[in-house]
Amino acid sequence: MPRRTATMLASTLMLIALLCAGVFIPVPYAEMSPGPTVNTLGEHDGEPVLNIEGRKTYPADGHLNMTTVRVTGADYRMNLVEAVYGWLAHDSKVVPHDTLYPDGKTEEEATQENAEEFSQSQESAKVAALKALDVPVDSWVIVATVVKGSPAEGRLHAGDVIKEVDGTAVKEPADVAELVTEHKPGEDAVFTIVPAKEQAAAEKEKRAPATTEKVTVTTATSDDAGDKRAIVGISAGTDHTFPFSIDIKLADVGGPSAGLMFALGIYDKLTPGDLTGGTFVAGTGTIDDDGKVGPIGGIAMKTVGARDKGAEYFLTPADNCASAARDIPEGLTLVKVGTIDDALGALEDIRSGDTAGLPTCTAS
Numbered sequence: 001m002p003r004r005t006a007t008m009l010a011s012t013l014m015l016i017a018l019l020c021a022g023v024f025i026p027v028p029y030a031e032m033s034p035g036p037t038v039n040t041l042g043e044h045d046g047e048p049v050l051n052i053e054g055r056k057t058y059p060a061d062g063h064l065n066m067t068t069v070r071v072t073g074a075d076y077r078m079n080l081v082e083a084v085y086g087w088l089a090h091d092s093k094v095v096p097h098d099t100l101y102p103d104g105k106t107e108e109e110a111t112q113e114n115a116e117e118f119s120q121s122q123e124s125a126k127v128a129a130l131k132a133l134d135v136p137v138d139s140w141v142i143v144a145t146v147v148k149g150s151p152a153e154g155r156l157h158a159g160d161v162i163k164e165v166d167g168t169a170v171k172e173p174a175d176v177a178e179l180v181t182e183h184k185p186g187e188d189a190v191f192t193i194v195p196a197k198e199q200a201a202a203e204k205e206k207r208a209p210a211t212t213e214k215v216t217v218t219t220a221t222s223d224d225a226g227d228k229r230a231i232v233g234i235s236a237g238t239d240h241t242f243p244f245s246i247d248i249k250l251a252d253v254g255g256p257s258a259g260l261m262f263a264l265g266i267y268d269k270l271t272p273g274d275l276t277g278g279t280f281v282a283g284t285g286t287i288d289d290d291g292k293v294g295p296i297g298g299i300a301m302k303t304v305g306a307r308d309k310g311a312e313y314f315l316t317p318a319d320n321c322a323s324a325a326r327d328i329p330e331g332l333t334l335v336k337v338g339t340i341d342d343a344l345g346a347l348e349d350i351r352s353g354d355t356a357g358l359p360t361c362t363a364s
Contacts, residue, residue: 034305035068040265054244062276069298114254125262150233159196259287277351282306283315291340321361
């Protein structure tokens with residue numbers, strides 16, 4: 001065989017071998033790409049995203065779109081060819097698998113966590129919107145989760161209302177940990193609670209809870225390295241009673257990042273006129289009960305997805321601004337927001353056409 005032919009054959013065989021390796025050998029990466037963007041003022045799968053009953057609402061025909069990121073599943077392993085393609089593509093991002101699924105988290109665990117965060121973001125969005133409208137909301141501290149195998153397991157339950165710890169009134173979730181850690185590990189902490197079932201019955205029947213109970217939990221030592229704090233194995237959260245019904249329906253979406261846009265959608269439906277003045281506005285950001293907007297992941301994918309759908313302005317959490325501004329889709333203006341009031345102010349400027357003073361994102 002001529003040397004040139006042999007060289008070409010060897011090169012071809014090597015290329016085939018490399019391609020096969022690229023296709024069949026998994027790599028420890030996952031891919032993020034733009035997901036669906038949904039108008040919080042509109043419908044999804046034939047149903048209104050926001051349904052408010054018991055309070056006067058107003059037509060809201062604008063666009064306040066929440067945005068999502070599509071990610072590969074926890075059990076899916078990319079091959080080298082897919083990873084290289086993702087690195088080269090403008091509308092996707094390849095990241096280490098552990099970035100999306102740390103500590104060996106399974107897809108089922110990730111889905112459950114995202115569902116819980118999504119549910120909490122809806123509650124915070126309702127509270128933030130109503131506070132911005134000066135509508136009173138009743139709130140109380142609850143047992144949010146109980147750690148399996150902890151001293152509290154079987155004694156305290158998710159949804160129990162925590163009224164006192166050791167006779168001291170509890171007003172904020174942080175008060176619970178503060179009061180428990182006044183103990184030394186092995187000492188008893190006494191919780192005054194309204195059991196979750198009694199609280200649910202009282203809410204349904206629109207009455208005050210009839211009973212409280214005292215529950216004694218023996219504290220243990222924190223598992224954190226070098227940390228000798230007393231713990232009982234719960235996390236505290238906040239629950240609310242709203243003066244009217246606000247229902248958010250959006251299937252197959254998880255995580256907390258739609259909070260800001262849900263809050264703005266609720267605000268828009270409860271006030272006359274359109275917040276956007278007919279402009280297509282999208283955005284993202286977590287939100288807490290006080291209306292503070294927090295950062296999210298996958299910001300670059302969300303701006304691409306929003307612009308592809310026609311968005312002109314994108315409400316961007318302040319902590320995401322620098323990252324988002326490194327690659328802004330053409331025709332999209334990134335507006336920096338840190339609170340729901342910031343977002344409402346920006347929407348007022350957009351609505352009036354006076355956008356020269358908008359706080360936009362920069363890469364520095």
